[in-house]
Amino acid sequence: MTDIRRIPGTGLTPEKIVSTLFNFHNKAHFYHLQTDTIGKHLLLDELYKALVEFKDEIAEYLLGVQVPKRFGPLTMEQIQPYTDANMLSFLNEGFDFSVELCAYAEKNNEEELCNLSSDLQKAFNKARLFTTYK
Numbered sequence: 001m002t003d004i005r006r007i008p009g010t011g012l013t014p015e016k017i018v019s020t021l022f023n024f025h026n027k028a029h030f031y032h033l034q035t036d037t038i039g040k041h042l043l044l045d046e047l048y049k050a051l052v053e054f055k056d057e058i059a060e061y062l063l064g065v066q067v068p069k070r071f072g073p074l075t076m077e078q079i080q081p082y083t084d085a086n087m088l089s090f091l092n093e094g095f096d097f098s099v100e101l102c103a104y105a106e107k108n109n110e111e112e113l114c115n116l117s118s119d120l121q122k123a124f125n126k127a128r129l130f131t132t133y134k
Contacts (some may be wrong), residue, residue, distance in 0.1 A: 014062045019074040021055035034082030043130040094124035
């Protein structure tokens with residue numbers, strides 16, 4: 001089995017990837033509760049529910065690749081208050097992370113991880129698009 005490790009240039013490790021996904025889910029769920037329009041409420045509802053699946057699938061994939069190793073400690077971030085600017089920044093951060101995750105996957109020759117990151121990118125990009133609808 002391949003031992004996934006930190007790849008120079010990405011700054012990612014399995015623990016950083018999983019921490020980020022947990023943080024994204026928490027932030028999307030919190031912002032979902034704080035929105036002031038039905039449109040934003042629904043787009044964040046869809047995103048945080050999708051993130052439940054992404055954090056599970058990607059974490060399980062990473063565990064499978066590094067068997068029998070398990071994750072070390074995860075880092076949880078404090079969530080900034082909801083504002084439209086903070087929400088859009090979060091959506092852009094998620095999109096950028098998905099690009100970085102695919103680069104990490106490609107450097108590790110993990111095609112399925114890149115596929116999962118592409119699906120994650122699609123979810124964040126859809127949410128970004130929906131924020132433009134009036």
